[in-house]
Amino acid sequence: FVYQANLVPYTRAELVEKVAANLSTSRFEHCLRVEQTAIELARQNGADVERAAIAGLVHDYAKQLPDETFIAAIQANHFDPDLLNYGNAIWHGVVGAYFIERDLGIHDDIILNAIRRHTIGAPEMTLIDQILFVADFIEPGRDFPGIEQARQTAKADLAAGVRYEILNTLSFLIKGQKKIYPKTIDTYNAWVPTQE
Ligand code: GDP
Ligand code: FE
Ligand code: FE
Ligand code: FE
Numbered sequence: 001f002v003y004q005a006n007l008v009p010y011t012r013a014e015l016v017e018k019v020a021a022n023l024s025t026s027r028f029e030h031c032l033r034v035e036q037t038a039i040e041l042a043r044q045n046g047a048d049v050e051r052a053a054i055a056g057l058v059h060d061y062a063k064q065l066p067d068e069t070f071i072a073a074i075q076a077n078h079f080d081p082d083l084l085n086y087g088n089a090i091w092h093g094v095v096g097a098y099f100i101e102r103d104l105g106i107h108d109d110i111i112l113n114a115i116r117r118h119t120i121g122a123p124e125m126t127l128i129d130q131i132l133f134v135a136d137f138i139e140p141g142r143d144f145p146g147i148e149q150a151r152q153t154a155k156a157d158l159a160a161g162v163r164y165e166i167l168n169t170l171s172f173l174i175k176g177q178k179k180i181y182p183k184t185i186d187t188y189n190a191w192v193p194t195q196e
Helices: 012-022 025-044 049-058 067-076 081-085 088-094 096-104 109-116 127-138 147-156 158-175 182-191
Strands: none
Touching: 012 025, 012 049, 012 096, 025 049, 025 127, 049 109, 049 127, 067 081, 067 088, 081 088, 088 096, 088 109, 096 109, 109 127, 127 147, 127 158, 147 158, 158 182
């Protein structure tokens, strides 16, 4: 489709070309599937389809930048220095939004926040945040134990899909003895426990 609002200074075809140029084929194809899944979730949930589509297409734009590029950006732009204790998994969203704004000319905060939050979530998430977070998790190329339940849950109730994803991701990280970024725990505490 053709972008209507002035959220991005490029046509979709130009944006596709820029994203493709920065990513491997498989990662680029993931972005196309997240775009499509985000469009579907936006339609189902009465959200802004164009913002959902743009966020989906570009969300992993920074995923394959070298660590040194992220470290330099964190230092030069006064990001939280604690980020330096983590890696690409956390950086490509939180710091990736900086490169997306700079390279792709996207200045819309609703889109940029959804990208910042797409890996770790946030205690409070807008509809577009939730759509990108879930679309990234359930796009048709994903395959992991629980994926079918994740898809069913998210299609029935977007917020329930967010909850399912946070619980699943945190459990997976803990089982793998990974370091948990504190904001990931804040997200868990805000969304998952049903009682104190
Ligand atoms: P992708 O970029 O499409 O592969 O997906 P995401 O951006 O959602 O996630 C990237 C990776 O970050 C996944 O492997 C997540 O499990 C992982 N991740 C999410 N939260 C944390 C965290 O707090 N700590 C660590 N170490 N990894 C995390
Ligand atoms: Fe990502
Ligand atoms: Fe995700
Ligand atoms: Fe992704």
